[in-house]
Amino acid sequence: MASAEDDLIIAEHVDAGYPGKTILHDVSFTVKRGEVFVMLGGSGCGKSTMMKHLIGLNPVLAGRLVVAGREWTWANRREILAKIGVMYQSGALFGSMSVLENVLLPLEEFTKLKRKEREEKARRLLGLVGLADSADLMPGDLSGGMKKRAAIARAMALEPEILFLDEPSAGLDPLTSNALDDLILDLRKREGMTFVIVTHELPSIFKIADRCVMFDRARHAMVAEGSPQDLRDSCEDMFVREFFARGEVK
Amino acid sequence: MAGMFQKVGEYAHGGMAAVRDALAFTGETACAFASLVVRPRSLRLKDAALAFQRAGCEGLPIATLIGFLLGLILAFESAASLRQFGVEIYVADLIAIGLFRELGPLVTAIILAGRSGSAFAAEIGTMTVNEELDALTTMNLDPVKFLVLPRMLAAILAMPLLTIAAEIAGLAGGMLVLQMMDVPAVAYWTHVADASGVFTISLGLGKSALFGLLVGLVGCSAGMHTRKTADGVGVAATSAVVGGIIAIAVADGLLAVACYMLGV
Numbered sequence: 001m002a003s004a005e006d007d008l009i010i011a012e013h014v015d016a017g018y019p020g021k022t023i024l025h026d027v028s029f030t031v032k033r034g035e036v037f038v039m040l041g042g043s044g045c046g047k048s049t050m051m052k053h054l055i056g057l058n059p060v061l062a063g064r065l066v067v068a069g070r071e072w073t074w075a076n077r078r079e080i081l082a083k084i085g086v087m088y089q090s091g092a093l094f095g096s097m098s099v100l101e102n103v104l105l106p107l108e109e110f111t112k113l114k115r116k117e118r119e120e121k122a123r124r125l126l127g128l129v130g131l132a133d134s135a136d137l138m139p140g141d142l143s144g145g146m147k148k149r150a151a152i153a154r155a156m157a158l159e160p161e162i163l164f165l166d167e168p169s170a171g172l173d174p175l176t177s178n179a180l181d182d183l184i185l186d187l188r189k190r191e192g193m194t195f196v197i198v199t200h201e202l203p204s205i206f207k208i209a210d211r212c213v214m215f216d217r218a219r220h221a222m223v224a225e226g227s228p229q230d231l232r233d234s235c236e237d238m239f240v241r242e243f244f245a246r247g248e249v250k
Numbered sequence: 251m252a253g254m255f256q257k258v259g260e261y262a263h264g265g266m267a268a269v270r271d272a273l274a275f276t277g278e279t280a281c282a283f284a285s286l287v288v289r290p291r292s293l294r295l296k297d298a299a300l301a302f303q304r305a306g307c308e309g310l311p312i313a314t315l316i317g318f319l320l321g322l323i324l325a326f327e328s329a330a331s332l333r334q335f336g337v338e339i340y341v342a343d344l345i346a347i348g349l350f351r352e353l354g355p356l357v358t359a360i361i362l363a364g365r366s367g368s369a370f371a372a373e374i375g376t377m378t379v380n381e382e383l384d385a386l387t388t389m390n391l392d393p394v395k396f397l398v399l400p401r402m403l404a405a406i407l408a409m410p411l412l413t414i415a416a417e418i419a420g421l422a423g424g425m426l427v428l429q430m431m432d433v434p435a436v437a438y439w440t441h442v443a444d445a446s447g448v449f450t451i452s453l454g455l456g457k458s459a460l461f462g463l464l465v466g467l468v469g470c471s472a473g474m475h476t477r478k479t480a481d482g483v484g485v486a487a488t489s490a491v492v493g494g495i496i497a498i499a500v501a502d503g504l505l506a507v508a509c510y511m512l513g514v
């Protein structure tokens with residue numbers, strides 16, 4: 001059933017890190033269309049680093065990377081970027097624009113929608129993430145969780161095939177975090193969107209993740225891959241079992 | 251001993267990297283300018299207007315004040331000597347030539363480097379630290395086109411404006427001094443007009459636009475290369491001012507030599 005065409009993301013023997021500094025050795029995984037794929041690991045283990053490779057901000061140190069069905073090369077850059085949306089760990093909203101303007105920006109730059117349609121769409125997106133009443137605030141006036149939600153709305157504006165979320169629920173209250181999980185599942189069901197998510201929240205992982213990979217900072221490597229249930233019940237690696245048992249990384 | 255060689259090597263390596271960054275950035279900016287010529291509507295006009303207001307309009311008071319003081323001081327200092335020969339009216343020529351050819355653009359450019367070069371670096375630097383530049387990149391938007399071009403354009407257009415303001419104020423300052431020495435205003439302005447001329451003035455304004463380009467380039471480059479450390483933005487702002495002033499001084503020196511050789 002699963003064909004190569006369904007593999008939206010392929011990482012093959014990737015060394016992740018920065019020039020002269022390898023953070024993760026020999027990472028391989030694939031993400032299929034419509035999957036919610038979660039990257040786990042203690043802080044500083046290289047989750048954000050791996051994500052920056054996937055979204056093309058930094059070149060991989062070794063290995064091969066395919067995203068949205070295309071090899072990550074300079075020539076394919078625009079095509080790949082057109083198919084992905086990114087929420088950064090800090091939100092990375094444009095500080096000189098209001099929340100609404102942040103969401104409007106991609107619509108202005110890349111769609112032919114009329115002014116009113118753009119604004120309607122932006123407000124609807126903000127409504128989806130529960131920020132309908134904060135549209136006119138400046139990013140500086142938002143809490144950390146609100147910034148992240150606004151950033152998710154911005155990342156969704158162009159209806160990307162793949163949405164990358166770096167710790168979306170860190171700093172959110174349980175209710176909002178739960179609503180966010182529902183939103184992710186809903187988008188996957190309705191739009192067939194694929195998600196690559198960095199998160200630590202165990203309940204959320206069990207609720208949304210189809211598959212996860214786990215990195216270990218001490219070993220500089222990917223130490224497990226599978227569904228959260230499999231990893232909890234039958235992973236041989238102590239480190240991984242402990243994480244799922246205790247809900248945290250020591 | 252080996253440590254010393256290593257230090258020298260590291261400095262040289264660091265310096266080369268900085269030069270390489272600057273060249274790469276200049277190239278990128280040139281490309282962006284070229285694509286702007288092809289598609290002028292892709293300019294973020296609103297950002298450019300805002301940057302122009304900050305760099306140009308809001309800089310007018312200080313440019314005017316410094317220009318006025320410059321004219322006043324030049325007049326006082328030179329009048330004392332020229333008066334011994336009874337030719338204090340030539341203060342007018344000195345001020346006109348000095349301001350239009352050299353001091354007007356130079357002093358205004360230094361003001362711009364301090365006011366706006368640093369502001370460009372701090373604004374873009376803060377965005378770099380906040381991952382806003384990364385966000386632009388992954389949204390398929392070119393940070394150079396988006397952030398650098400509007401500011402560069404603003405600096406290039408603001409400089410002649412500020413320079414003219416400083417020059418007019420400087421001439422007024424000189425006139426004030428000569429009036430105190432009982433030189434009639436008509437004589438003063440006649441000398442100013444004779445000494446300057448369209449060519450001199452436009453040479454100065456061209457120079458000032460070039461200085462604006464340099465200040466914008468160095469400021470934005472410093473912002474784009476901000477390191478993500480606690481003092482990153484501060485370092486970027488400092489290097490924007492220092493680098494901007496050095497770039498202005500070097501360019502001015504080269505232009506002076508070129509003008510001398512061309513006999514203009």
Ligand SMILES: Nc1ncnc2c1ncn2[C@@H]1O[C@H](COP(=O)(O)OP(=O)(O)O)[C@@H](O)[C@H]1O
Nearest residue numbers: 018021023041042043044045046047048049050
């Ligand atoms: N720009 C950088 N240059 C060099 N090393 C970095 C850089 N950014 C992060 N690192 C290092 O990479 C490691 C992984 O960081 P990161 O991927 O951000 O961790 P996390 O898994 O918490 O997201 C950390 O040890 C960090 O010090």
Ligand SMILES: [Mg+2]
Nearest residue numbers: 047048089166
């Ligand atoms: Mg991280």
